[in-house]
Amino acid sequence: MILLKNIFYLVRDSLRIEKNIDLLIDGNRIKQIGRINSKNPQNNIEVLDCKNKAVIPGLINAHTHLWQSMLKGRRDDLSLVPWCEQVIYPFIQVLREQVKYTRASEIGYLWSMLGAIEMIRAGITSFVDMDSGYFAERVPQAWLDIGIRGVFSVEMVDKWVPDNIRIDPKHEKENILKLIDAWHKYSRGEPLIKVAMSASAPFTCSEELLSWILEQSNKYNLAIQIHVSETKWEVEQCLRNIGKTPLKYLESIGFLYRPIMAVHCVHLTDEEIKIAKKHSVSVIYNPKSNMKLGSGIAPITKMLKEGVNVALASDGTASNDLMDLFEEMRVGAMLQKVAHEDPAVFSAQEIFSIATEGGAKACQIDAGKIDEGKLADITIINLSSPHIFTLSDDIIPALVYCAKGDDVETVIINGNIIMQNKQIMTIDEQMIVKEIEKISKKLKNDLK
Amino acid sequence: MILLKNIFYLVRDSLRIEKNIDLLIDGNRIKQIGRINSKNPQNNIEVLDCKNKAVIPGLINAHTHLWQSMLKGRRDDLSLVPWCEQVIYPFIQVLREQVKYTRASEIGYLWSMLGAIEMIRAGITSFVDMDSGYFAERVPQAWLDIGIRGVFSVEMVDKWVPDNIRIDPKHEKENILKLIDAWHKYSRGEPLIKVAMSASAPFTCSEELLSWILEQSNKYNLAIQIHVSETKWEVEQCLRNIGKTPLKYLESIGFLYRPIMAVHCVHLTDEEIKIAKKHSVSVIYNPKSNMKLGSGIAPITKMLKEGVNVALASDGTASNDLMDLFEEMRVGAMLQKVAHEDPAVFSAQEIFSIATEGGAKACQIDAGKIDEGKLADITIINLSSPHIFTLSDDIIPALVYCAKGDDVETVIINGNIIMQNKQIMTIDEQMIVKEIEKISKKLKNDLK
Numbered sequence: 001m002i003l004l005k006n007i008f009y010l011v012r013d014s015l016r017i018e019k020n021i022d023l024l025i026d027g028n029r030i031k032q033i034g035r036i037n038s039k040n041p042q043n044n045i046e047v048l049d050c051k052n053k054a055v056i057p058g059l060i061n062a063h064t065h066l067w068q069s070m071l072k073g074r075r076d077d078l079s080l081v082p083w084c085e086q087v088i089y090p091f092i093q094v095l096r097e098q099v100k101y102t103r104a105s106e107i108g109y110l111w112s113m114l115g116a117i118e119m120i121r122a123g124i125t126s127f128v129d130m131d132s133g134y135f136a137e138r139v140p141q142a143w144l145d146i147g148i149r150g151v152f153s154v155e156m157v158d159k160w161v162p163d164n165i166r167i168d169p170k171h172e173k174e175n176i177l178k179l180i181d182a183w184h185k186y187s188r189g190e191p192l193i194k195v196a197m198s199a200s201a202p203f204t205c206s207e208e209l210l211s212w213i214l215e216q217s218n219k220y221n222l223a224i225q226i227h228v229s230e231t232k233w234e235v236e237q238c239l240r241n242i243g244k245t246p247l248k249y250l251e252s253i254g255f256l257y258r259p260i261m262a263v264h265c266v267h268l269t270d271e272e273i274k275i276a277k278k279h280s281v282s283v284i285y286n287p288k289s290n291m292k293l294g295s296g297i298a299p300i301t302k303m304l305k306e307g308v309n310v311a312l313a314s315d316g317t318a319s320n321d322l323m324d325l326f327e328e329m330r331v332g333a334m335l336q337k338v339a340h341e342d343p344a345v346f347s348a349q350e351i352f353s354i355a356t357e358g359g360a361k362a363c364q365i366d367a368g369k370i371d372e373g374k375l376a377d378i379t380i381i382n383l384s385s386p387h388i389f390t391l392s393d394d395i396i397p398a399l400v401y402c403a404k405g406d407d408v409e410t411v412i413i414n415g416n417i418i419m420q421n422k423q424i425m426t427i428d429e430q431m432i433v434k435e436i437e438k439i440s441k442k443l444k445n446d447l448k
Numbered sequence: 449m450i451l452l453k454n455i456f457y458l459v460r461d462s463l464r465i466e467k468n469i470d471l472l473i474d475g476n477r478i479k480q481i482g483r484i485n486s487k488n489p490q491n492n493i494e495v496l497d498c499k500n501k502a503v504i505p506g507l508i509n510a511h512t513h514l515w516q517s518m519l520k521g522r523r524d525d526l527s528l529v530p531w532c533e534q535v536i537y538p539f540i541q542v543l544r545e546q547v548k549y550t551r552a553s554e555i556g557y558l559w560s561m562l563g564a565i566e567m568i569r570a571g572i573t574s575f576v577d578m579d580s581g582y583f584a585e586r587v588p589q590a591w592l593d594i595g596i597r598g599v600f601s602v603e604m605v606d607k608w609v610p611d612n613i614r615i616d617p618k619h620e621k622e623n624i625l626k627l628i629d630a631w632h633k634y635s636r637g638e639p640l641i642k643v644a645m646s647a648s649a650p651f652t653c654s655e656e657l658l659s660w661i662l663e664q665s666n667k668y669n670l671a672i673q674i675h676v677s678e679t680k681w682e683v684e685q686c687l688r689n690i691g692k693t694p695l696k697y698l699e700s701i702g703f704l705y706r707p708i709m710a711v712h713c714v715h716l717t718d719e720e721i722k723i724a725k726k727h728s729v730s731v732i733y734n735p736k737s738n739m740k741l742g743s744g745i746a747p748i749t750k751m752l753k754e755g756v757n758v759a760l761a762s763d764g765t766a767s768n769d770l771m772d773l774f775e776e777m778r779v780g781a782m783l784q785k786v787a788h789e790d791p792a793v794f795s796a797q798e799i800f801s802i803a804t805e806g807g808a809k810a811c812q813i814d815a816g817k818i819d820e821g822k823l824a825d826i827t828i829i830n831l832s833s834p835h836i837f838t839l840s841d842d843i844i845p846a847l848v849y850c851a852k853g854d855d856v857e858t859v860i861i862n863g864n865i866i867m868q869n870k871q872i873m874t875i876d877e878q879m880i881v882k883e884i885e886k887i888s889k890k891l892k893n894d895l896k
Contacts, residue, residue: 073838073846076781077792117834291782294791321849322835331779333524334739343742344525386565386881387770387853390521391892398521401769405835406854433834444839
């Protein structure tokens with residue numbers, strides 16, 4: 001059992017804040033919240049002192065591409081399509097070449113671990129990974145080793161990808177089924193890993209592929225994630241080729257039969273927002289990525305007004321380039337304010353809720369709030385840094401606008417202390433970083 | 449002398465990057481850049497190992513209000529005018545009350561120090577403070593004590609401020625002249641402190657007050673800073689009352705006689721951008737503050753195209769709420785990209801240049817680049833964190849999109865090591881924080 005003692009601010013959710021209280025974790029769940037005596041002799045209780053700390057639900061990063069962990073800081077002047085052509089595809093090509101030199105699955109394991117370390121250090125306890133079809137075999141193994149909760153999916157695509165990096169469709173499907181088989185079977189007894197299906201986008205997947213994805217999703221009871229209406233260009237393509245906007249098209253082919261996660265939705269029409277609500281689509285908001293690629297500003301305020309569930313995400317680190325949801329929260333809120341030229345249009349509480357409860361709902365994880373019985377996914381923030389000093393008791397705005405990933409001191413996932421006092425407890429971070437540096441030297445040369 | 453040895457990336461400016469090189473500081477200037485022998489026996493050289501570090505010009509925060517250091521995390525749903533009425537003025541009122549209980553100048557010293565600590569920790573070596581007319585007497589003393597380079601000004605205003613917090617105009621002018629006298633005289637022999645004049649805004653100052661400010665600026669040879677066209681409302685007011693847009697109005701009354709710093713310029717017209725260029729106005733870009741208050745998006749790309757000098761700033765921490773120019777740089781670049789729905793419109797190099805050279809030019813400080821003969825204002829960044837791991841040799845995009853204030857390890861200002869390995873060397877940070885906490889208890893109660 002773990003006892004969080006003398007919590008200065010306990011943020012149960014965006015609206016319920018308590019002060020000077022204790023929290024007891026038993027197994028992987030929150031057992032009790034209140035004034036709790038730590039001197040109970042029959043139990044082996046680990047006590048964490050939470051004076052001058054804020055204890056919040058672990059943040060949920062509802063969309064990333066961990067295989068981009070090694071692509072930070074490359075180009076910032078390209079919109080989605082040329083960015084794919086000039087940043088993403090060349091890297092995939094280099095990866096394919098690497099197979100000759102390296103144990104392929106080792107690269108996947110290392111980029112996965114690099115991303116997991118970054119997220120834990122920033123207080124993220126759960127995430128959805130849309131990985132590449134390359135080297136994905138051991139990607140979730142890294143999450144098990146470090147102890148983070150992840151939804152594992154591999155992005156499928158059969159249109160619009162150049163021949164030199166395309167996996168042939170038959171082989172791609174076999175590969176996915178093999179991965180599902182390996183990890184979905186495994187995950188039944190393992191609360192940290194979930195498997196999901198993922199499709200690149202309506203304009204990059206054939207209707208046949210989308211149907212196949214939906215079929216597997218039904219068969220194995222898996223969530224689905226898909227990029228939708230990220231750019232105007234894509235919406236225009238869809239209208240020209242199919243005569244429908246992307247989400248409307250997905251509805252028309254029955255793809256919204258299950259409650260999918262629709263990533264971006266920057267250019268959703270009012271009609272599509274209603275469609276999203278009707279089919280319980282969760283919209284994944286990636287404000288910084290949408291800004292950096294110049295994609296546009298998603299109509300999140302409208303979506304919330306319509307009752308659509310919204311989650312927050314960093315997107316892959318080639319288009320952000322950080323997985324720090326504190327920064328993502330404030331930028332996401334500020335972006336709505338400036339888009340409407342009205343600061344009242346979006347509150348710190350709303351974005352906090354999106355980054356916690358919204359993500360939990362989208363990913364179907366029993367976390368995102370701090371309540372008795374909920375999963376013990378908890379982030380502890382040190383409030384003593386000068387940049388976070390506040391005279392306000394309104395701790396949510398202070399956290400949203402002032403906290404940085406580096407203020408996260410301790411992270412508990414599934415009832416386990418994964419990071420304590422900024423030290424990751426479950427893996428040898430130094431050794432991992434050294435291995436990453438070794439492998440990256442070769443990759444770096446090939447990328448030149 | 450200080451020798452920076454084996455610098456991994458030496459960023460001289462946004463376009464000139466060198467690798468594996470040394471840099472020698474003598475007194476308060478950069479003496480030599482190249483391969484330098486540290487074993488020169490006649491000199492007492494302190495050697496800093498810069499393996500796996502990036503050495504960059506210290507960042508310049510061209511506009512802040514340090515007296516807002518204690519107002520973080522208060523309200524995020526108010527646009528400029530109601531925000532002044534509901535956040536700013538009540539705090540000023542509380543401060544006025546405080547005079548009864550506290551040595552007034554002590555509060556000013558402490559908020560000044562709190563802000564200086566935050567900035568140094570984020571790699572900022574110079575800044576412009578537009579302080580309040582209250583408790584400003586010892587504000588620059590904190591900068592001398594910690595060793596940061598600051599431009600000190602007190603915001604003057606004689607319209608639009610409620611009676612209960614207004615300082616009477618005659619007393620205000622006397623107060624400013626006293627402060628100029630104290631600090632400007634002093635600063636002649638002191639390279640860390642400069643004094644400037646500052647006016648609140650065209651719509652909050654009478655023409656008489658603006659003329660008086662210009663007069664003092666001419667008399668003492670002081671720079672001028674003024675908020676210009678922050679909100680649409682303000683531009684409309686100006687048009688209605690004076691028949692001119694704000695910068696045009698300032699031109700018409702001769703206020704652009706000196707090269708002023710015009711803060712915000714969110715709603716500058718094309719004609720005003722040409723006016724800015726003609727009169728060598730430096731525009732101060734505050735992207736996050738403009739977003740948070742819903743003020744709008746400044747046409748920075750147009751300004752750069754016209755050849756206007758632009759500097760970067762955090763604004764006060766009541767409307768941001770961080771003074772971290774790494775975050776400000778990426779948000780500032782991303783905001784331009786998304787405004788134009790074109791990522792090519794603004795580069796990492798441009799925003800880096802704005803945060804260094806642009807600031808140096810605006811503030812008339814002989815820094816902002818790393819060259820022999822320049823002031824030794826230098827920030828050293830640790831590149832070994834997982835969130836900053838990159839395969840790219842393009843170090844500017846990696847720094848702009850991945851670095852956080854907390855990656856700053858060492859800060860040198862005016863040839864002095866102010867922070868080394870994240871430890872501030874010049875003051876007792878713990879003691880200062882304790883004093884701030886003591887004073888803030890009373891303030892916090894009064895603010896409720």
